[in-house]
Amino acid sequence: MINVLVRHEVADYPAWKSVFESALDWRHKNGERSCRIFHNAGNINDLTLLFEWESLEAARAFMGSEELKARMAKAGVKGPPRVEFITEMYTVRRSAAD
Numbered sequence: 627m628i629n630v631l632v633r634h635e636v637a638d639y640p641a642w643k644s645v646f647e648s649a650l651d652w653r654h655k656n657g658e659r660s661c662r663i664f665h666n667a668g669n670i671n672d673l674t675l676l677f678e679w680e681s682l683e684a685a686r687a688f689m690g691s692e693e694l695k696a697r698m699a700k701a702g703v704k705g706p707p708r709v710e711f712i713t714e715m716y717t718v719r720r721s722a723a724d
Contacts, residue, residue, distance in 0.1 A: 637702035657684030
């Protein structure tokens with residue numbers, strides 16, 4: 627399992643989200659296992675996405691694909707995204723009892 631961190635700005639979050647959601651099956655077929663969407667606290671159009679992908683190879687192929695570039699343009703992504711492939715080294719989870 628590999629994590630992929632993507633940062634980009636979009637023209638209009640609701641329009642972007644509609645295109646993003648319509649690609650769920652396509653992303654899953656290409657190796658996505660989960661996705662979390664975050665936005666800058668002061669700008670809903672400044673997005674950070676955290677994906678879990680089945681493998682580094684599948685993630686690199688997907689993130690570098692021409693189809694993804696075309697879909698991102700259709701969704702209103704401004705400029706090239708910043709993409710990082712990361713692996714988790716350590717986690718601390720707190721419970722209400724802590």
